[in-house]
Amino acid sequence: GAGVSQSPSNKVTEKGKDVELRCDPISGHTALYWYRQSLGQGLEFLIYFQGNSAPDKSGLPSDRFSAERTGGSVSTLTIQRTQQEDSAVYLCASSLFLGQTSTKQFFGPGTRLTVL
Amino acid sequence: AQKVTQAQTEISVVEKEDVTLDCVYETRDTTYYLFWYKQPPSGELVFLIRRNSFDEQNEISGRYSWNFQKSTSSFNFTITASQVVDSAVYFCALSEFAGGTSYGKLTFGQGTILTVHP
Numbered sequence: 755g756a757g758v759s760q761s762p763s764n765k766v767t768e769k770g771k772d773v774e775l776r777c778d779p780i781s782g783h784t785a786l787y788w789y790r791q792s793l794g795q796g797l798e799f800l801i802y803f804q805g806n807s808a809p810d811k812s813g814l815p816s817d818r819f820s821a822e823r824t825g826g827s828v829s830t831l832t833i834q835r836t837q838q839e840d841s842a843v844y845l846c847a848s849s850l851f852l853g854q855t856s857t858k859q860f861f862g863p864g865t866r867l868t869v870l
Numbered sequence: 871a872q873k874v875t876q877a878q879t880e881i882s883v884v885e886k887e888d889v890t891l892d893c894v895y896e897t898r899d900t901t902y903y904l905f906w907y908k909q910p911p912s913g914e915l916v917f918l919i920r921r922n923s924f925d926e927q928n929e930i931s932g933r934y935s936w937n938f939q940k941s942t943s944s945f946n947f948t949i950t951a952s953q954v955v956d957s958a959v960y961f962c963a964l965s966e967f968a969g970g971t972s973y974g975k976l977t978f979g980q981g982t983i984l985t986v987h988p
Contacts (some may be wrong), residue, residue: 787975797978799962810973846913849974857974858905861915 758862760846766868775831775865779848786829792842836869872897874964876979884987890948891982901967903914904945909959952986959983
């Protein structure tokens with residue numbers, strides 16, 4: 755497809771379970787970002803990938819959160835031992851990397867995570 | 871640290887009215903980028919505009935216009951002759967250059983919910 759895709763669109767899980775959220779960026783976009791959107795905190799940055807490496811993980815809220823990217827394309831965000839406060843919409847975005855310039859980011863539709 | 875404030879939580883207008891969404895930002899960086907995104911009920915964030923800190927020219931795109939004023943650290947967004955389809959949440963965002971170490975990550979405001987009634 756032409757845009758950023760994310761799966762699943764909705765995920766309901768029980769507290770304490772692990773979840774994996776997937777992001778397929780736009781082909782050719784080397785920069786990939788994860789954000790979280792929740793009622794209390796608004797839209798927050800989680801992690802940034804350039805290629806397969808993550809030079810900025812400063813937004814990950816705890817060590818229960820991790821992410822990887824393979825082949826410079828698909829990224830997976832993993833939340834271990836989920837807690838109710840992890841309930842949010844997780845958004846993925848990708849962009850062209852043009853030196854150090856902030857280019858526009860294209861967002862996916864998000865994964866709505868509900869932790870019971 | 872950078873911060874973006876959208877003081878208007880919700881705005882309600884009647885179709886064809888003009889509406890301005892306010893955005894005030896804070897940054898210590900001299901090089902930065904400002905963005906507006908629209909989030910319709912479908913949930914996907916849609917890019918509207920990107921402006922760098924060295925370009926203070928106002929911009930107009932159809933019914934949309936943006937007023938960037940560094941003196942007041944504001945980047946306001948006006949919709950002229952609003953339409954029902956403009957109903958959405960609008961986010962203002964900031965990305966610092968930070969010597970190349972910010973990697974373009976966005977700091978968002980809290981968003982303004984715009985409802986346009988027919």
